[in-house]
Amino acid sequence: MMGSFGSPDLCMADLILVVAEQRDATPANQLAGGPGGKLNRVSFETVAAAQAIAKETGWAVEVVLPGSGIAGLAQELAAKAVGKVYALEADALAAYTSDAYVHALKTFIGEKQPKLVLFPHTYQVRDFAPRLALALDRTLISDATGYKFEGGALKFTRQMFQGKFAADVSFGGDAPWMATVQIGAFRGDQAFSSDGSVPVESVTAMVADGPARVTPHEVFQEAKQTVDLSQAEVIVAVGRGIKEQKNMVLAENLAAALGGEVAASRPICDNGWLPLERQIGSSGQTVAPKLYIALGVSGAIQHIVGMKGARTIVAINKDPEAPIFEIADVAVVGDLFQVVPALTEEIKKAKGS
Amino acid sequence: MKILVCIKQVPQKDAPLRLNPEGTWIRDDVSWETNEPDAYALEEALRQKEKHGGEVAVITAGPARSQQVLREALAKGADRAIHLEDDRFAQMDAANTARALAAAIEGENFDLIVTGLQSDDFGAAQTGVLLAEILGIPHATIIIGIEKTDTGLKLKRELEAGHYQHIEMTMPAVLTIQSGINKLRYATLIGIKQAKMKPMRKVAWAEVEGKLSKSVQKIEKLYVPGSQKKTRKIEAPAGEAAKQVVEYLKETARVL
Structure with missing residues (x-):
């Protein structure tokens, strides 16, 4: 059973525990002689977030990686400046199921009693972390973009109302406090490295016995990709503001003038106006072109995480409060149906000269 | 199949939002609509019922104005509605919302509970998952395909960056539904007429209050x-x- 949280002052360690994520650590991949799966690189972003919080709070940082046959991957995490890395292992953790993850991490967190548990806001974490928090009788602040440590209290900032507002959210109850960190909010390549002396400890995970309620099958991709938007230098992206399928030609003409690719936010692909492989955002492609022109894209979080690495962002939107403008270099407040044809002509002129 | 759909009323996508004087929530004088992923969850429930028989109930927790999203769901084909009606449900965190929903459906024993993968207001993506934990049943998130089998469900989960996974699970279960899983239907005139005759059960704050906990996360400040x-x-x-x-x-x- 997990330890009691009844007397936090007595047993609560001043510790930030980062829950890292790996993929494909399957027996087949390990037999192939490789490292047996790979770390989800966003784990390093969460390590960077934990290190930043630790710098202000003075708390220690440790990392736990759940899986099976993951000693090599745990070593990779130990390259970062953290106190310790735990490889939390059990056969039942080889293929992800929420039941196994919740059970294993509930027991582990119950023993370690950290002050704060941080996760990357991945689809996998979204699947199990809320349930884990409630199983520990705690709360989870999801998709944090930043934190504030003021007067000894830790608050997380997150977006609300599709990015139209930001909220500072505090924890009302006892530690361990739990939060997920938005993809791209911290720089993984800026996580401090260790001097090579970080210990890796293998821990046998406690997992539920009894029949599995969920049977996972292999992860797959639909059709072979015919376009690699991650390599595109110029992308013209379309959002709901385009209104009708027949208006897509405006974006196509602009992209053609620029020698770029056309892409879209999710609703456009859901409508079938562009193939899914041209969808930008958390469920689609992540891109970092030299130029990204967003036409009628409001800038919901799920879209922003896929394109905010673009070097120059031009946004055209009739709503002066559209969240896309917060990350834009050029914000054109106006009617895209008038601005885009004019812009296409100007670009043709500029390129012709 | 006996199916429950959890839906939420949120501000319309392009509605201009204003903060309240305290800066802790939005002003209420905007236009509202059904949370988009919840609309897809409802559509999926109606399609499952059309294939396999059974009934579709819809539930929401919110002020009097949120009855509108239940009426629309009934007009589209849901059989009955449950309304946890109180102003205090509007800003409630995911855990207490899930506790309230669980309390309101006690003894109902739904085979399947579906809801959108997240709401356009909080965007926490937690209520469905927490409801499964409270009910002690399995769940799966970001579902883009549902097929009923002899033993339970065969599902298609969406993962990041164009990846997918099939999973099988037992019922009863809670699923959170991704937008785009299907094509939404419109309510018909006859549907709108019939909706007025369909049962709408009201659940008061006092009936579920005992099941709620102290809210353990608090919005200190909301700002542009x-x-x-x-x-x-x-x-x-x-x-x-x-x-x-x-x-x-x-x-x-x-x-x-």
């Missing part, structure tokens, strides 16, 4: 986020705006 970049704002007639953008791309960004 500052621009993360030095943004050049252009508000000019189209031709002039286009010239200024091209000048920026040539001279400042140097991408033309």
Whole structure:
């Protein structure tokens, strides 16, 4: 059973525990002689977030990686400046199921009693972390973009109302406090490295016995990709503001003038106006072109995480409060149906000269 | 199949939002609509019922105005509605919302509970998952395909970056539904007429209050986020705006 949280002052360690994520650590991949799966690189972003919080709070940082046959991957995490890395292992953790993850991490967190548990806001974490928090009788602040440590209290900032507002959210109850960190909010390549002396400890995970309620099958991709938007230098992206399928030609003409690719936010692909492989955002492609022109894209979080690495962002939107403008270099407040044809002509002129 | 759909009323997508004087929530005088992923969850429930028989119930927790999203669901074909009606449900965190929903459906024993993968207001993506934990049944998130089998469900989960996974699970279960799983239907005139005759059960705050806990996360402050970049704002007639953008791309960004 997990330890009691009844007397936090007595047993609560001043510790930030980062829950890292790996993929494909399957027996087949390990037999192939490789490292047996790979770390989800966003784990390093969460390590960077934990290190930043630790710098202000003075708390220690440790990392736990759940899986099976993951000693090599745990070593990779130990390259970062953290106190310790735990490889939390059990056969039942080889293929992800929420039941196994919740059970294993509930027991582990119950023993370690950290002050704060941080996760990357991945689809996998979204699947199990809320349930884990409630199983520990705690709360989870999801998709944090930043934190504030003021007067000894830790608050997380997150977006609300599709990015139209930001909220500072505090924890009302006892530690361990739990939060997920938005993809791209911290720089993984800026996580401090260790001097090579970080210990890796293998821990046998406690997992539920009894029949599995969920049977996972292999992860797959639909059709072979015919376009690699991650390599595109110029992308013209379309959002709901385009209104009708027949208006897509405006974006196509602009992209053609620029020698770029056309892409879209999710609703456009859901409508079938562009193939899914041209969808930008958390469920689609992540891109970092030299130029990204967003036409009628409001800038919901799920879209922003896929394109905010673009070097120059031009946004055209009739709503002066559209969240896309917060990350834009050029914000054109106006009617895209008038601005885009004019812009296409100007670009043709500029390129012709 | 006996199916429950959890839906939420949220501000309309392009509604201009204003903060309340305390800066802790939005002002209520906006136009509202059904949370989009919840609309897809409802559509999926109606399609499953059409294939396999059974009934579809819809539930929401919110002020009197939120009855509108239940009426629309009934007009589209849901059989009955449950309304946890109180102003206090509007800003409630995911855990207490899930506790309230669980309390309101006690003894109902639904085979399947579906809801949108997240709401357009909080965007926490937690209520469905927490409801499964409270009910002690399995769940799966970000579902893009549902097939009923002899033993339970065969599901298609969406993962990041164009990846998918099939999973099988037992019922009863809670699923959170991704937008785009199906094509939404419109309510018909006859559906709108029939909706007025369909049962709507009201659940008062007092009936579920005992099942709620102290809220353990609190919105201290809601505010308009500052621009993360030095943004050049252009508000000019189209031709002039286009010239200024091209000048920026040539001279400042140097991408033309």
